[in-house]
Amino acid sequence: MTETTGYSGSGLVLVKNPHLDLLEEDVLYHLDLGTKTHNLPAMFGDIKFVCVGGSPNRMRAFAQFMHRELGLAGDAEDVADICAGSDRYAMYRAGPVLSISHGMGIPSISIMLHELIKLLHHAKCRDVTIIRIGTSGGLGIEAGSVVITDTAVDSSFQPRFEQVVLGDVVVRSTELDKELAEELLACSREIPDFPTLIGHTMCTYDFYEGQGRLDGALCSFSSEKKLAYLRRAYDAGVRNIEMESTAFAALCGMCGLKAPADHIPTTFPSSNSVKMVKTLIFSL
Numbered sequence: 001m002t003e004t005t006g007y008s009g010s011g012l013v014l015v016k017n018p019h020l021d022l023l024e025e026d027v028l029y030h031l032d033l034g035t036k037t038h039n040l041p042a043m044f045g046d047i048k049f050v051c052v053g054g055s056p057n058r059m060r061a062f063a064q065f066m067h068r069e070l071g072l073a074g075d076a077e078d079v080a081d082i083c084a085g086s087d088r089y090a091m092y093r094a095g096p097v098l099s100i101s102h103g104m105g106i107p108s109i110s111i112m113l114h115e116l117i118k119l120l121h122h123a124k125c126r127d128v129t130i131i132r133i134g135t136s137g138g139l140g141i142e143a144g145s146v147v148i149t150d151t152a153v154d155s156s157f158q159p160r161f162e163q164v165v166l167g168d169v170v171v172r173s174t175e176l177d178k179e180l181a182e183e184l185l186a187c188s189r190e191i192p193d194f195p196t197l198i199g200h201t202m203c204t205y206d207f208y209e210g211q212g213r214l215d216g217a218l219c220s221f222s223s224e225k226k227l228a229y230l231r232r233a234y235d236a237g238v239r240n241i242e243m244e245s246t247a248f249a250a251l252c253g254m255c256g257l258k259a260p261a262d263h264i265p266t267t268f269p270s271s272n273s274v275k276m277v278k279t280l281i282f283s284l
């Protein structure tokens with residue numbers, strides 16, 4: 001079964017679940033937030049940008065950076081973790097920007113995105129742009145480059161996210177917002193000596209065997225087979241590899257969030273990539 005994406009036209013964040021209307025209270029369990037315990041429109045109604053990445057410390061640092069850049073009152077060092085009670089994800093806000101960690105891999109980002117999307121829906125947010133700022137392994141590109149994802153592909157290089165629902169495989173599209181990707185690219189051009197490109201990002205279920213690494217606890221292939229696979233990936237347009245982009249693209253696309261993903265093939269997203277995202281936020 002293949003499902004299509006759904007932009008609402010109103011700019012509102014969509015949820016596609018009729019059961020939600022029947023709930024007396026929607027508990028966003030892993031965010032430690034809820035519709036009865038928190039006034040979500042008052043807390044989040046003015047959010048316009050959401051930046052997500054794996055690590056809590058990185059997302060705190062990003063919120064502090066945005067706090068300073070936006071010239072907000074108070075000490076950036078004091079940004080508080082809105083989800084501190086959950087011990088699963090960390091969430092910070094700096095003006096209209098929400099910065100959230102998602103952990104590693106599809107199951108982890110998927111749980112966070114379900115609850116984040118419901119949060120933005122309950123808060124009646126409009127015209128929200130979401131960007132994943134993460135690390136990735138580069139493929140045939142200059143070290144230190146940033147890859148802005150146009151399409152997330154699975155480990156067979158297909159633009160799809162397969163989710164098993166009640167035992168059936170549901171296929172969802174993983175196209176990302178091409179216009180926004182071009183805008184991010186234009187923002188990167190303002191930063192000197194900053195190699196940036198638009199390309200496909202391959203999303204895998206594993207960091208080791210799943211990405212052709214020879215140094216995991218298990219490895220069932222030769223170095224030659226690994227290189228042949230990575231070459232096929234490159235020929236299919238893949239320029240980097242990470243572990244969340246297909247779920248990110250599918251969930252955000254279906255719920256009306258504008259999303260280019262932005263991946264930095266280094267061990268830590270560079271200060272330049274963070275500046276590029278800041279320039280985009282200021283320009284929108």
Ligand SMILES: O=P(O)(O)O[C@@H]1C[C@H](O)[C@@H](CO)O1
Binds near residue numbers: 053104136244
């Ligand atoms: O956002 P990050 O940089 O944590 O994402 C990548 C993909 C995996 O989650 C992880 C693997 O090291 O890093």
Ligand SMILES: O=c1cc[nH]c(=O)[nH]1
Binds near residue numbers: 138211241243266
């Ligand atoms: O999934 C990932 C993340 C960072 N670097 C990689 O090589 N792979």
